[in-house]
Amino acid sequence: MDSASPVVRSAVAILAALGIAILGLVGGTVLVFGAALGLQFAGVSLTPVSLIVISLVLVQGVAFGGIGLGYLRYRGLGRDYIGVRLPSIRELLFVGGGYVLAFGLAIAGSVVVATTGVEAGANQAAEIGLENPEVLLLLIPASFLLIGPGEELLFRGVVQNRIRESFGAPASIILGAIIFASIHFSALSGAAGARLVSISILFFPSLVFGTVYELTDNLVVPSLIHGAYNATLFSILYFVATNPNLQTALL
Numbered sequence: 001m002d003s004a005s006p007v008v009r010s011a012v013a014i015l016a017a018l019g020i021a022i023l024g025l026v027g028g029t030v031l032v033f034g035a036a037l038g039l040q041f042a043g044v045s046l047t048p049v050s051l052i053v054i055s056l057v058l059v060q061g062v063a064f065g066g067i068g069l070g071y072l073r074y075r076g077l078g079r080d081y082i083g084v085r086l087p088s089i090r091e092l093l094f095v096g097g098g099y100v101l102a103f104g105l106a107i108a109g110s111v112v113v114a115t116t117g118v119e120a121g122a123n124q125a126a127e128i129g130l131e132n133p134e135v136l137l138l139l140i141p142a143s144f145l146l147i148g149p150g151e152e153l154l155f156r157g158v159v160q161n162r163i164r165e166s167f168g169a170p171a172s173i174i175l176g177a178i179i180f181a182s183i184h185f186s187a188l189s190g191a192a193g194a195r196l197v198s199i200s201i202l203f204f205p206s207l208v209f210g211t212v213y214e215l216t217d218n219l220v221v222p223s224l225i226h227g228a229y230n231a232t233l234f235s236i237l238y239f240v241a242t243n244p245n246l247q248t249a250l251l
Helices: 006-041 048-074 089-116 124-131 133-167 169-187 192-216 220-241 244-250
Strands: none
Touching: 006 048, 006 133, 006 169, 048 124, 048 133, 089 192, 089 220, 124 133, 124 220, 133 169, 133 192, 133 220, 169 192, 192 220
């Protein structure tokens, strides 16, 4: 591969990054489907809460985490490749600033969409949460324990780093954010155009995750930002779901 042309190396990097991301999504989906099918055959009644638990553990935990770690092992790479350590005071400041910026960009994007009247796709987990608020109470801690770490390991630690090997930091941040946001297409409901609108909003917080990771070289930092970002969204949804008057006013 060292003798290959830059164009070939770049193409391989992109295909590898896409393949890893798709493998994580497909692998997680297959695991969830298999587990749900097995439980149903065993006579276990599946509730929204149990389905969320199964999905979190098997997708963000087993699939994303397993594929990310498996990739590192396959290439003979250690944790230095992804950077994992306790955050310093400086890095904790990045966590706080990154969280504010990511959430601010998401709000700004949502305001623009609402102002223009463009339809956006809805997150399926959020829809389940609005109907079953107890699910949201599970998703809040899961944001820090599974969602943030699992997704950041795969999409920043592996995908972004793999792209960086051929494209450098700026392009790896942008391309990594595009892949990360796009992979959420299947997690959204609505028409394709509406889903793309939601993906475009998610792209900007993803840029923050990737940029902070590049600046700190510590995967724990974007994982904490990502976890806090998701936990805040789920907390807001819980507040809306448990206050019918507010929910009616917003609708």
